[in-house]
Amino acid sequence: MRRVLILGGTAEARALAAALAEDPGLHVVSSLAGRVSNPRLPVGQVREGGFGGAEGLAAWLVEERIDALVDATHPFAERMTASAVAASSATGVPLLVLRRPGWRAGEGDSWQRVDSLQAAVTLLAARDRQRVFLTTGRRSLPLFASLPDVWLLARSVDPPEPPVPPNAHVLLARGPYTVEGERALIREHHLNVLVTKDSGGTMTAAKLVAARELGLPVIMVNRPPLPPGAHLVDAVEAAVAWVHDG
Structure with a gap:
């Protein structure tokens, strides 16, 4: 059984957890940083609290035998994304960054x-x-x-x-x-x-x-730039396909 960690807290993270929960060949854990009281909880196993930076996350990935890591945190969770990239590089666990598209000004906007x-x-x-x-x-x-x-x-x-x-x-x-x-x-x-x-x-x-x-x-x-080495998708469906193809 493949083990997947979702760094969550967003609507996209919850949608991804729900979609992956339908696959009996996957064990999915969603991690919430715990910065919001009474958060909306995703389907499946939930882990709350920080990891202790990139080193702590890397150690957790190894200890829990994680096969795939999806960063679906808020687009402004800059430190968490940097930790995810560093932990992925240190452990060899594949990483995907899932970010909803940003807003674009239209006619009449100032x-x-x-x-x-x-x-x-x-x-x-x-x-x-x-x-x-x-x-x-x-x-x-x-x-x-x-x-x-x-x-x-x-x-x-x-x-x-x-x-x-x-x-x-x-x-x-x-x-x-x-x-x-x-x-x-x-x-x-x-x-x-x-x-x-x-x-x-x-x-x-x-x-x-x-x-x-x-x-x-x-x-x-504006959103902070993604760190080098981050593979980005902007749709839950693309993230589901990435996990299944892995």
């Missing part, structure tokens, strides 16, 4: 792409009286909180570490979201700019449609 959260902060600092819809995750809040003339509506699944800055209102919510709901949120809080990461997918894309309809500019943080 996007400015930047390569880091700090670059987004710099852009906002040059503008006066911004009311920001911030959807870059709770850990990024301190970067934006010290900006002058900026008020933040910061949405996240889990609460940020206290204290919450006085210029920020935290909205705890989990997608999927609707265009109607996002429009209402933007209007209620008089927001005039959206700052987000290029996460891709449909669960949180409604905010982009609402921003387009209401004429809001978007500061879009």
